[in-house]
Amino acid sequence: MSEKITVAEARRPEAVGRVVVLQGWVRTRRDSKASFSFIEINDGSCFGNIQAIADGELENYESQIKRLSPGCSVTIEGLVRESPGKGQATEVQATRVTVHGTADVETYPLQKKRHSFEFLRSIAHLRPRTNTFGAVARVRNCVCNSIHQFFQEDGFLYVHTPVITASDCEGAGEMFQVTTLNLEDAPKQGGKVDFAADFFDRPSFLTVSGQLEAEIFACGLGKAYTFGPTFRAENSNTARHLAEFWMIEPEMAFCDLVGNMDLAERMLKRVFTDVLEKCPEDIEFFNLRIDKTVVETLRHIIESEFRRLTYTEAVEILKTSGEKFEFPVDWGTDLQSEHERYLTEKHFKCPVILHDYPSSIKPFYMRLSDDEKTVGAMDVLVPKVGEIIGGSQREERLDVLEARMKEQDLEPEDYWWYLDLRRYGTVPHSGFGLGLERLVQFITGMANIRDVIPFPRTPGNAEF
Amino acid sequence: MSEKITVAEARRPEAVGRVVVLQGWVRTRRDSKASFSFIEINDGSCFGNIQAIADGELENYESQIKRLSPGCSVTIEGLVRESPGKGQATEVQATRVTVHGTADVETYPLQKKRHSFEFLRSIAHLRPRTNTFGAVARVRNCVCNSIHQFFQEDGFLYVHTPVITASDCEGAGEMFQVTTLNLEDAPKQGGKVDFAADFFDRPSFLTVSGQLEAEIFACGLGKAYTFGPTFRAENSNTARHLAEFWMIEPEMAFCDLVGNMDLAERMLKRVFTDVLEKCPEDIEFFNLRIDKTVVETLRHIIESEFRRLTYTEAVEILKTSGEKFEFPVDWGTDLQSEHERYLTEKHFKCPVILHDYPSSIKPFYMRLSDDEKTVGAMDVLVPKVGEIIGGSQREERLDVLEARMKEQDLEPEDYWWYLDLRRYGTVPHSGFGLGLERLVQFITGMANIRDVIPFPRTPGNAEF
Numbered sequence: 047m048s049e050k051i052t053v054a055e056a057r058r059p060e061a062v063g064r065v066v067v068l069q070g071w072v073r074t075r076r077d078s079k080a081s082f083s084f085i086e087i088n089d090g091s092c093f094g095n096i097q098a099i100a101d102g103e104l105e106n107y108e109s110q111i112k113r114l115s116p117g118c119s120v121t122i123e124g125l126v127r128e129s130p131g132k133g134q135a136t137e138v139q140a141t142r143v144t145v146h147g148t149a150d151v152e153t154y155p156l157q158k159k160r161h162s163f164e165f166l167r168s169i170a171h172l173r174p175r176t177n178t179f180g181a182v183a184r185v186r187n188c189v190c191n192s193i194h195q196f197f198q199e200d201g202f203l204y205v206h207t208p209v210i211t212a213s214d215c216e217g218a219g220e221m222f223q224v225t226t227l228n229l230e231d232a233p234k235q236g237g238k239v240d241f242a243a244d245f246f247d248r249p250s251f252l253t254v255s256g257q258l259e260a261e262i263f264a265c266g267l268g269k270a271y272t273f274g275p276t277f278r279a280e281n282s283n284t285a286r287h288l289a290e291f292w293m294i295e296p297e298m299a300f301c302d303l304v305g306n307m308d309l310a311e312r313m314l315k316r317v318f319t320d321v322l323e324k325c326p327e328d329i330e331f332f333n334l335r336i337d338k339t340v341v342e343t344l345r346h347i348i349e350s351e352f353r354r355l356t357y358t359e360a361v362e363i364l365k366t367s368g369e370k371f372e373f374p375v376d377w378g379t380d381l382q383s384e385h386e387r388y389l390t391e392k393h394f395k396c397p398v399i400l401h402d403y404p405s406s407i408k409p410f411y412m413r414l415s416d417d418e419k420t421v422g423a424m425d426v427l428v429p430k431v432g433e434i435i436g437g438s439q440r441e442e443r444l445d446v447l448e449a450r451m452k453e454q455d456l457e458p459e460d461y462w463w464y465l466d467l468r469r470y471g472t473v474p475h476s477g478f479g480l481g482l483e484r485l486v487q488f489i490t491g492m493a494n495i496r497d498v499i500p501f502p503r504t505p506g507n508a509e510f
Numbered sequence: 511m512s513e514k515i516t517v518a519e520a521r522r523p524e525a526v527g528r529v530v531v532l533q534g535w536v537r538t539r540r541d542s543k544a545s546f547s548f549i550e551i552n553d554g555s556c557f558g559n560i561q562a563i564a565d566g567e568l569e570n571y572e573s574q575i576k577r578l579s580p581g582c583s584v585t586i587e588g589l590v591r592e593s594p595g596k597g598q599a600t601e602v603q604a605t606r607v608t609v610h611g612t613a614d615v616e617t618y619p620l621q622k623k624r625h626s627f628e629f630l631r632s633i634a635h636l637r638p639r640t641n642t643f644g645a646v647a648r649v650r651n652c653v654c655n656s657i658h659q660f661f662q663e664d665g666f667l668y669v670h671t672p673v674i675t676a677s678d679c680e681g682a683g684e685m686f687q688v689t690t691l692n693l694e695d696a697p698k699q700g701g702k703v704d705f706a707a708d709f710f711d712r713p714s715f716l717t718v719s720g721q722l723e724a725e726i727f728a729c730g731l732g733k734a735y736t737f738g739p740t741f742r743a744e745n746s747n748t749a750r751h752l753a754e755f756w757m758i759e760p761e762m763a764f765c766d767l768v769g770n771m772d773l774a775e776r777m778l779k780r781v782f783t784d785v786l787e788k789c790p791e792d793i794e795f796f797n798l799r800i801d802k803t804v805v806e807t808l809r810h811i812i813e814s815e816f817r818r819l820t821y822t823e824a825v826e827i828l829k830t831s832g833e834k835f836e837f838p839v840d841w842g843t844d845l846q847s848e849h850e851r852y853l854t855e856k857h858f859k860c861p862v863i864l865h866d867y868p869s870s871i872k873p874f875y876m877r878l879s880d881d882e883k884t885v886g887a888m889d890v891l892v893p894k895v896g897e898i899i900g901g902s903q904r905e906e907r908l909d910v911l912e913a914r915m916k917e918q919d920l921e922p923e924d925y926w927w928y929l930d931l932r933r934y935g936t937v938p939h940s941g942f943g944l945g946l947e948r949l950v951q952f953i954t955g956m957a958n959i960r961d962v963i964p965f966p967r968t969p970g971n972a973e974f
Contacts, residue, residue: 050764052665052732069764071730071935089763090731091665119935121764147906147936154934171927172934175730183731187667194658201516201555203651208965209673209716209739210686210754212972222674222709224686224716226743229696229703239693245686245743245753246972252673252688259965259974266535266639267554267647268516274739275673279690279709289709290674299553300514300533300585442611463635463974470618470636471535471583472611501672501723508676508710510723510927 048123052091059135061126068096068138071175072118072149074158075111083111085143087120090174093181093327097129098122098138110145116157117149117175163497170501170510178336181328182498185321186486192320193273193294196313202269202296207256209275212248213460220279221251222289252277257295257477258411258464261440264297264475265467271296281505285494288483290503297477303413303422303439306476307399310426310435311352313480314397318344321489329489337491343429344489350396352426357381357403360389367393378404386425386432398427410450411464412438413474424478431488437478444468512587516555523599525590532560532602535639536582536613538622539575547575549607551584554638557645557791561593562586562602574609580621581613581639627961634965634974642799645792646962649785650950656784657737657758660777666733666760671720673739676712677924684743685715686753716741721759721941722875722928725904728761728939729931735760745969749958752947754967761941767877767886767903770940771863774890774899775816777944778861782808785953793953801955807893808953814860816890821845821867824853831857842868850889850896862891874914875928876902888942895952901942908932 050067070089077083081102086095100111100122114120124140131137151157155169156176166173173179197204210224226245227233233240241249256272263270272295280287296309322329322344333341364375364385369392373382381400390398401424405414412421422439441447447468448458458465486498496502501510514531534553541547545566550559564575564586578584588604595601615621619633620640630637637643661668674688690709691697697704705713720736727734736759743753760773786793786808797805828839828849833856837846845864854862865888869878876885886903905911911932912922922929950962960966965974 069937070732090667090733117935119763119937146938147932147934149934169927171726171930172730174727175935180731183667183669183727187662187669190668191658191662194655198651198655203554203647204654205647205651205964206739206756208754208967208972208974210741210967210972211974213974220690222688222690223693224688225693226684226686227693229687229689229691229693232693232696245745245969246967247970248972250972262635262974263638263647263964266636267644268534269554275670277674281709290672292670463633466635468611470611470613471581471639473533473583474610500669500727503672503674503710505709506711508672508674508712508714510672510675510677510726 053087053089053094053096054092056096056126056138057092057094057134057136059128061136062128064126066124066126066138068098068122068124070120072114072116072120074116075114077112083107083114085111085114085120085122085140087122088180090180090183093177093184093331094134096136096138097131097134098124098140098143100140100143104140104143106143106145111143113148114145115149115151115154117154119146120144121146163494167496167502174500177331179497181325181331182486182490182492183500184328185325185332185490186482186498188321188325189317189482189486189489190273192317193313196316197271197296200269202271203263203267205256205260205263205270205272206274207253207259207272209253210246210250211253212246212250221254222277222279224250224252254278255293255295255479257297257479260295260297260477261464261467261475264299264477265471265473268300269296269298283505285496286484288495288499288502288504291495291499292482294480294482295477297475299473299475301439301476302474303401303424303476306437306439306478307352307354307401307424307426310399310424310437310478310480311397314426314435315348317485318348318489322348332490332492340489340491347397347428352397352399353394354399354401357400357420360385360398360400363393364388378406380407383432386427387429390427390432391429400425400427405450408438410447410454410456411440413441414446414450422476428488431484434484434488435478435480437476439474439476442468442472442474444472517551517553517558517560518556520560520590520602521556521558521598521600523592525600526592528590530588530590530602532562532586532588534584536578536580536584538580539578541576547571547578549575549578549584549586549604551586552644554644554647557641557648557795558598560600560602561595561598562588562604562607564604564607568604568607570607570609575607577612578609579613579615579618581618583610584608585610627958631960631966638964641795643961645789645795646950646954646956647964648792649789649796649954650946650962652785652788653781653946653950653953654737656781657777660780661735661760664733666735667727667731669720669724669727669734669736670738671717671723671736673717674710674714675717676710676714685718686741686743688714688716718742719757719759719943721761721943724759724761724941725928725931725939728763728941729935729937732764733760733762747969749960750948752959752963752966752968755959755963756946758944758946759941761939763937763939765903765940766938767865767888767940770901770903770942771816771818771865771888771890774863774888774901774942775861778890778899779812781949782812782953786812796954796956803894804953804955811861811892816861816863817858818863818865821864821884824849824862824864827857828852842870844871847896850891851893854891854896855893864889864891869914872902874911874918874920875904877905878910878914886940892952895948898948898952899942899944901940903938903940906932906936906938908936
């Protein structure tokens with residue numbers, strides 16, 4: 047009896063001697079003069095292909111096998127044996143090749159030649175079949191699974207915070223509106239659109255962050271994390287911005303800023319360790335073809351102790367660095383990517399966590415420090431990317447929080463439920479946000495964020 | 511050195527003798543005449559509380575401890591010892607009690623009396639602090655983790671399909687529109703709203719399903735699953751409908767309908783097994799307080815072989831059942847919940863998988879059978895709920911698919927990329943969809959779907 051196994055399994059030396067069924071897509075076909083063909087197939091289970099040898103005596107050799115081209119789908123039955131070739135432990139001597147679907151060489155775009163990532167974005171439905179995007183899919187999957195497992199093992203509850211929300215909770219950016227009104231003829235009341243007629247009886251939007259709702263769960267059940275889509279309606283056509291992206295936001299009760307930094311450091315090291323261990327072939331490919339520093343950088347970070355210093359200390363270092371920056375540095379201004387990268391890449395040569403930022407440049411919910419000038423914020427900086435994680439200890443004191451809201455022209459009544467968390471059994475608590483795509487970009491070295499999410503949404507792009 | 515541990519850890523007999531720090535929220539306080547108090551605290555790590563004994567000699571006994579009320583947040587240091595009480599293995603002799611936040615007895619709504627679930631929905635920010643909603647949160651978390659692990663161990667890739675989409679891909683229901691146009695004054699072109707001025711240059715919507723995009727990944731990388739939010743803008747105010755809910759949609763290349771049914775059955779059994787094993791206290795609570803059949807039903811399903819039969823056979827059984835149904839049964843009509851429940855609850859008394867439905871009542875993408883009257887659809891039916899999973903083998907033949915689209919008045923050009931999957935290396939493939947909230951409802955016995963999602967979105971409700 048032949049048994050269906052994956053290409054990943056068939057490529058291991060232990061598979062030698064097994065009679066198996068393999069199913070996948072043809073990557074290449076080469077014909078030998080001695081009347082047999084080499085067919086490389088891939089099934090997505092790993093980066094590498096397996097080579098099948100199809101003998102000229104197979105009944106469909108002339109009619110089908112010799113016409114196989116990249117993209118054709120096949121079932122191959124045969125015996126796994128040791129490969130005499132280099133770079134592969136095994137190969138399959140085919141006893142039967144069944145062709146399920148062909149792929150016209152004239153029109154199928156994924157022939158052997160290389161395509162630009164930009165072109166591949168226009169065929170996002172086919173790009174998972176390429177080496178690069180298959181590898182991105184596996185690494186992204188591994189990262190997601192690693193993050194879930196990290197939090198689950200640590201006792202965090204996975205919480206689904208709402209995607210549609212009526213509260214613009216931190217003014218974190220422009221929002222998409224969600225509506226069932228007929229835009230051609232929206233009902234009006236006193237000359238204005240009558241949102242009482244909309245689905246939710248009021249204007250509603252796509253969330254920019256699940257943090258405030260995650261705080262609800264932390265302030266009652268201890269530790270929670272979100273892992274879901276978030277949105278920004280910013281008209282940014284850059285390699286770093288998406289209108290729709292995935293965020294992970296852990297939140298911990300009874301946790302201060304130091305505990306928060308510890309968690310962020312531990313989480314990143316865990317993810318990088320898992321990816322190196324579970325996707326070695328994919329990472330090797332990125333290291334070879336996309337960014338030659340990828341493996342070294344990940345290894346270095348796993349072994350480093352993250353350097354922690356205050357924003358104030360960082361500003362001092364930057365001002366006395368002698369480095370020419372495009373943007374000036376001064377206490378009280380936000381650091382730019384160039385400053386962050388200088389600190390992590392040149393000055394410390396390791397990941398850096400900056401903490402205690404000026405309150406004036408940070409949102410209302412961050413905890414005011416005793417100096418009343420800074421808040422308990424922290425940013426984790428890594429090479430090439432700069433900030434990869436941003437977090438804070440949250441303001442747990444009702445009166446201070448209300449005062450900070452008013453300072454920032456926010457209406458405390460709009461946040462009644464958020465304030466209730468401080469009114470009833472308030473606790474010190476902390477959390478952070480991590481953008482999944484930035485993390486996958488960092489790990490793979492992929493230059494454009496549109497190439498690490500299956501179907502990127504950007505201004506003008508919502509196809510597929 | 512005292513070490514911080516969770517209430518779950520402190521409740522285990524192995525904790526006896528340890529000097530620990532516990533942090534959580536007060537559930538109750540009782541004072542003994544002999545000048546000491548019992549304080550029950552919960553930290554979300556498990557259903558049960560731990561009892562702390564605070565002696566009258568503690569320095570803040572009169573000023574703070576004797577004023578503790580439900581909802582107050584505390585840190586308790588002390589020695590874990592065997593409890594003489596029934597129903598608990600351990601208790602904590604407190605050596606220090608630190609109060610972080612109080613909760614005014616007059617205004618804090620969660621006093622000892624019971625509240626209706628309806629009222630608790632209006633304070634969704636506080637309900638996670640109740641027994642019921644803490645248990646729902648833990649079970650929901652366990653279900654999510656179990657699903658992810660099931661697919662990860664089986665070699666599926668977790669794929670994030672888009673939330674915002676310009677294609678209404680199966681006409682599966684009314685959709686929410688997503689826009690950045692100013693609704694008060696939308697730009698017009700020739701008397702119509704000019705969507706070229708909208709963010710995505712065209713009308714765009716919130717997804718109703720990730721299936722078609724999941725097929726892209728299966729048809730190139732073998733096995734994929736989605737786990738993300740989906741939306742329906744239906745004006746349904748029922749206990750079974752949400753405008754925003756989470757779906758899991760696996761998709762497998764080289765898989766027929768039988769393989770699809772096998773996967774669905776295996777997955778449900780795995781999830782139920784994990785929940786019984788990992789959340790025994792929570793499930794016990796649901797069984798005691800919410801629905802006395804919950805444990806028995808889950809156990810029975812784990813041990814049952816799911817009964818598989820065709821739609822045609824099911825119609826025959828229903829017609830000859832002698833049962834009075836509200837809706838008549840006839841070949842070619844959709845089965846109602848009452849029919850599905852009759853089959854699984856009364857006739858077979860086990861989970862049922864119906865397959866091979868009339869093509870006329872199913873979407874275009876389901877594979878047409880050789881009889882040309884039915885399609886390779888399957889629904890998994892369970893007691894109390896009826897359909898919990900719906901899936902199909904997908905039509906992989908380009909010509910048949912195009913013909914089916916035209917039959918259903920769909921424009922093949924709108925689905926160019928979906929058709930490309932059949933044009934290039936097409937393969938037999940199958941998948942299904944599972945609504946997370948229906949599953950959590952089924953497991954917990956919670957009657958209203960609004961009570962198994964943290965922040966339900968329904969007509970008129972987008973608070974929090």
